[in-house]
Amino acid sequence: MTILLNVPAGQDLDSAMQSIGADSLSEEHRYGKRPLRGHFLRLTASNDLQPNASGLLVFTQDWKVLRKLTADAAKIEQEYVVEVEGEMIDHGLNRLNHGLTYKGRELPPVKASWQNENRLRFAMKNPQPGVIALFCQAVGLNVVAIRRIRVGGVSIGKVPLGQWRYLSAKEKF
Secondary structure (H helix, E strand, O other): OEEEEEEOOOOOHHHHHHOOOHHHEOHHHOOOOOOOHHHHOOOEEOOOOOOOEEEEEEEEOOHHHHHHHHHOOOOOEEEEEEEEEEOOOOOHHHHHHHOEEEOOEEEOOOEEEEEEOOEEEEEEEOOOOOHHHHHHHHOOEEEEEEEEEEEOOEEOOOOOOOOEEEOOOOOOO
């Protein structure tokens, strides 16, 4: 059993896991599987969010899913929407897409694009904690909010904040 939770910013893993229950199942996803008590036992969080980020968090009982998300973390792309403020330096987007150096550290290239005038979309593999904030600081932007919307081929979709849905049989990480 694999559960996809839309976690509010700043919520730790323990409180996120405790928020999973039959009453927090997304209204739009109440068809098909009926939540059973056994679905909420022995859940393991597969990958943590960036610091102070909201969005998709995966909890699973399936060792194959857990192995895929941990052992193959460097191969699985994650997508984030980052609300920013400030003025981006000249050619900042090109620098993000081709890699840059921040305080002497080489940062890996990412796929970055503007979603609108104050939101950037990042797609990257195995982002280290805090790296998105470093990317933004390196191009003159301040992070207001970070939200993970996708891990591999699985999106959080329209699940409201603080609610969850089951991973469907058709979805693959």
